Amino acid sequence: MNDEQRAVSPSGVSRSASEGIAAKTMKLTLRNVVQMMFFALAIKPFMALFIGLRVRGREHLRETDPFILIANHSSHLDTMSLLSLFPLRRLRRIRPVAAADYFERNRFVSVLTKTLFNILPIARKNITAENNPIRRMREAIEAGDSILIFPEGTRGSGQEMGEFRSGVAHLIEKMPGVAIVPAYLVNMGRSLPKGEFIPVPFFCEIRIGAPRILQGSRPEITKALEAAVHELAEEE
Amino acid sequence: MTSITNLSPLLQMGLLVLGVLVVASVAVAVLQRARPGKDFSELAARVRAWWIMAAVFFAAIVVSNRLSLGFFALMSFWALKEYVTLLKTRPADHHALVLTFLAVPIQYLWIGLDPPWYGMFIIFIPVYMLLALPVRMVLSKETKGFVESASQIHWGMMIFVFGLSHMAYLLTFPTIADTAANGRTLVLFLVFVVEMSDVLQYIWGKTLGRHKIIPAVSPNKTWEGFIGGIASAMLLSLGIRFLTPFSIKETLLVSFLITVAGFCGGAVMSAVKRDFGVKDFGSVIPGHGGMLDRVDSLCYAAPVFFHYVRYFYTK
Known part of the structure; x- marks a missing residue:
């Protein structure tokens, strides 16, 4: 699939891409199955019955892999709720980008998050050529996976969105033509704020914007990403 | 043919509700046919939702405690x-x-x-x-x-x-001596009368409503809707007296109590919505809004009915 095609119809499923998914579907690891079971039996019912998740613009997630899903970040519920929107068979294609220093702090957490959420751990400090975050994300996308990333870099208070870091723009610059899907999450930080372990079942909402191709300098791309999420935030 | 009055109260009530729903669906279809220019889609959605709510509620009441x-x-x-x-x-x-x-x-x-x-x-x-x-x-x-x-x-x-x-x-609540009434039938009576009163107040208000009761809180509530709805719900309650231990007079009194309480519940929740600046509490029931938009009157009617029955009919 070439870039022009994508730009015109970002939601259209290209033949080669769907064949690519079909080929990958054959290799189902135990880890994939555990993740699918976990989402089918725990996360999806939890989102429907406890959180009462409302979704607007779900059709934009039909975008063919790979794409880059970006969203505001205020809670551990963010990743869970976004992943819960995908059909089970697509889950293993979606890699949430996560800080290695937090999610790989010990073996238990590491195995758990890799299995259940299929995270793509990236380094925040001591960056070398080998563990360069941009390189890691790029490799995932080249392998045909989509990534989910929170450009604020960390969970905010949930009141106001933090400034976006430039990392995602770096990635987009290196991989022009990959579709960006913006999302805005409402009330997640109220339900499960930073530092809390028991969620309060406030109704939460996910608003998903249309897939888009971004071009320009890094600051321009970062601005455009912020604007895309803000636009969803302003929606009534 | 077995007379309908020989059936168990629950089955009898089920058939009755089924009848009401069929009448409502037919009425909507007739309205749509009679006035093709007008949009009745919300009304139709409401009636459809009533079918589902009635089915779910009956299943929840009848199957097990x-x-x-x-x-x-x-x-x-x-x-x-x-x-x-x-x-x-x-x-x-x-x-x-x-x-x-x-x-x-x-x-x-x-x-x-x-x-x-x-x-x-x-x-x-x-x-x-x-x-x-x-x-x-x-x-x-x-x-x-x-x-x-x-x-x-x-x-x-x-x-x-x-x-x-x-x-x-x-x-x-256990079966009340010398009657067919028990906890289940009483819940059915309460919910049917209160919800019918809501619907009838809406219909009377829409057709004849002129004089607003509480315009600052809920512009849709009129004296015509209030009086017409409560009076007709009271009459209807006589038809399902078989669910209760009440005499005719007492049925009228009790249904008056719970429909007025229900009205108060609706008015209070309207004020709450006004304060929050929202039209509906949610969107879980198509055409009706949130759960609270449907059970607002029951929040008030249930305790009133409960204590009436408990005071006069349990040991």
């Missing part, structure tokens, strides 16, 4: 969720809110005990939660907005958890 309890607990949980989401809570209220939601299963647990623990049921939220909630908030060490948070959270718990849970307790 456990299921009924779970159903009512879920109803309280959902109503509380809708209310709390619209509140302006502070980050410091997190732990108090966890406690608030924890109170839902606990309140229903008292009802689920064998025999139900009435004493605890009737004071757990009004007394113990009233005392415990602010203490949990004190531990969060934030005093700004303390009274506001403590009051509004407990108020919601009283109406949506304590109030609604009376229906679940009513369900456990």
